[in-house]
Amino acid sequence: MSTLRQPHGRTGVERCADTTLPTRHGTFRLTAYRDTAGTEHVALSVGVTDDHRPGATPVVRLHSECLTGDALGSYRCDCGEQLQHALRTIAASGHGALVYLRGHEGRGIGLVEKLRAYALQDTGLDTVDANLALGHPADARGYDAAAAILHDLGLHRVRLLSANPAKERALRDLGIAVVGREGIAVRTRPENARYLATKRARMGHDHPHVEDEWPALLAGEVPGSGQLSLRYGDLVRHRGPLVLAQLGQSLDGFIASRTGDARFVTGPQDREHLHRLRALVDAVVVGAATARADDCRLTVRDVAGPHPVRVVLDPRRTLPHDAALLTDGTAPTTWVVGPGVDPVPPPAPHVRVVTWPAEGVMEPALVLSLLADHGLHRVLVEGGGRLVSAFVTAGVVDRLYLTTAPVLVGDGVPGIRVGGEDRMADALRPTARRWLAGEDVVTELVLRPAPSARQDEQVDVGDDHAQPA
Numbered sequence: 001m002s003t004l005r006q007p008h009g010r011t012g013v014e015r016c017a018d019t020t021l022p023t024r025h026g027t028f029r030l031t032a033y034r035d036t037a038g039t040e041h042v043a044l045s046v047g048v049t050d051d052h053r054p055g056a057t058p059v060v061r062l063h064s065e066c067l068t069g070d071a072l073g074s075y076r077c078d079c080g081e082q083l084q085h086a087l088r089t090i091a092a093s094g095h096g097a098l099v100y101l102r103g104h105e106g107r108g109i110g111l112v113e114k115l116r117a118y119a120l121q122d123t124g125l126d127t128v129d130a131n132l133a134l135g136h137p138a139d140a141r142g143y144d145a146a147a148a149i150l151h152d153l154g155l156h157r158v159r160l161l162s163a164n165p166a167k168e169r170a171l172r173d174l175g176i177a178v179v180g181r182e183g184i185a186v187r188t189r190p191e192n193a194r195y196l197a198t199k200r201a202r203m204g205h206d207h208p209h210v211e212d213e214w215p216a217l218l219a220g221e222v223p224g225s226g227q228l229s230l231r232y233g234d235l236v237r238h239r240g241p242l243v244l245a246q247l248g249q250s251l252d253g254f255i256a257s258r259t260g261d262a263r264f265v266t267g268p269q270d271r272e273h274l275h276r277l278r279a280l281v282d283a284v285v286v287g288a289a290t291a292r293a294d295d296c297r298l299t300v301r302d303v304a305g306p307h308p309v310r311v312v313l314d315p316r317r318t319l320p321h322d323a324a325l326l327t328d329g330t331a332p333t334t335w336v337v338g339p340g341v342d343p344v345p346p347p348a349p350h351v352r353v354v355t356w357p358a359e360g361v362m363e364p365a366l367v368l369s370l371l372a373d374h375g376l377h378r379v380l381v382e383g384g385g386r387l388v389s390a391f392v393t394a395g396v397v398d399r400l401y402l403t404t405a406p407v408l409v410g411d412g413v414p415g416i417r418v419g420g421e422d423r424m425a426d427a428l429r430p431t432a433r434r435w436l437a438g439e440d441v442v443t444e445l446v447l448r449p450a451p452s453a454r455q456d457e458q459v460d461v462g463d464d465h466a467q468p469a
């Protein structure tokens with residue numbers, strides 16, 4: 001196996017080994033190359049065979065080696081997350097390749113020089129000026145070997161995963177037809193914010209960042225394959241009524257202590273996630289007991305976005321008149337009360353009182369149809385545990401977001417409870433995706449798959465270890 005490929009550029013490559021590599025994203029074909037300068041590279045591919053069958057345009061990533069980011073998990077750059085993200089995207093596409101380019105370390109200046117550049121950045125220089133101060137170009141990378149590898153694999157026409165227009169231009173010049181290019185948006189962290197900003201401001205990078213992704217999602221678009229798009233894209237794409245439910249509970253299944261103290265079971269990242277869900281729905285629904293206990297406002301504060309209508313289900317009219325939902329006019333409140341006398345004094349102008357026609361339980365399906373009558377079709381059921389459990393048990397919830405915090409409460413207000421089964425095999429085990437939110441784990445359970453939904457339980461939606469930037 002030793003074909004020398006030198007079709008367009010100066011540097012050619014020789015294919016040296018062909019094997020497989022099982023990874024967390026699935027098993028890739030792993031092809032090793034040595035270029036004419038002696039540098040060794042690898043390509044991880046799926047659905048790429050030597051008989052070069054035509055098909056959908058493959059997804060390709062040219063990944064520049066970054067020891068600190070890829071192997072050591074550095075947050076100074078976004079390489080590690082981009083690498084995992086790209087492998088996942090390529091695996092999910094079923095047809096594509098990631099070319100891992102050695103010799104590109106530090107944008108081609110090498111590891112030691114990159115670390116010297118880091119030291120200069122510690123004194124205030126940005127990533128471009130640090131390179132220049134060391135006598136290097138801002139970017140010393142070449143893509144001849146990458147193009148030769150793509151040609152060798154039969155990938156002459158590609159969709160490129162990159163925010164760097166220079167990579168696209170280089171590949172075009174080397175005979176690869178780039179029919180699309182899409183950046184990989186990863187979360188900006190305090191540690192890499194300046195680096196990412198410099199890449200955009202001084203190096204022509206043009207990919208959406210999480211900060212840019214969110215406004216697009218709010219506007220009803222799913223901008224690429226960034227973390228937020230993966231997490232919330234399905235909700236944005238969803239047409240028609242949508243019912244979400246959310247609970248944050250301890251590992252042993254409680255949403256509050258036995259005195260009702262619920263501050264705070266889960267951490268700030270879960271709160272941010274909850275606020276994103278709120279911003280993506282028309283209405284949030286809580287039970288009166290929760291509204292009383294937490295005196296919650298149910299508005300969107302941790303992220304940008306519109307406030308949903310706040311709906312409180314209060315069959316016995318127990319919500320006090322000074323409850324935040326009745327006094328804070330930031331967002332409209334719909335107070336659904338059981339039959340009886342009208343509230344005295346009359347509620348504030350932002351409160352609409354809706355009288356439930358019957359005494360007793362407010363059936364979830366009927367609550368949803370009442371909300372639909374008021375134009376509220378996308379609904380988030382937020383608590384407490386009994387209300388969320390009732391909606392889940394009634395089979396009306398599309399997705400349940402259950403966040404578990406590494407805390408043991410022992411006794412308290414129960415979180416999710418569904419009807420038990422005798423046999424484990426009969427237990428509710430829906431399709432699930434999960435991600436870390438700081439210390440907590442968010443699990444998304446798809447209780448009612450949308451007809452067109454992808455089976456994407458393998459999708460890695462990224463972890464939030466850092467505080468929201």
Ligand SMILES: Nc1nc2c(ncn2[C@@H]2O[C@H](COP(=O)(O)OP(=O)(O)OP(=O)(O)O)[C@@H](O)[C@H]2O)c(=O)[nH]1
Binds near residue numbers: 065
């Ligand atoms: N010299 C230098 N290199 C860096 C620095 N930070 C990251 N790198 C290197 O930059 C390379 C990655 O390039 P980036 O500019 O982050 O991204 P890109 O490959 O141009 O664009 P994408 O395709 O969108 O990822 C890796 O080889 C890193 O080692 C730095 O501060 N100085």
Ligand SMILES: [Zn+2]
Binds near residue numbers: 066077
């Ligand atoms: Zn890096």
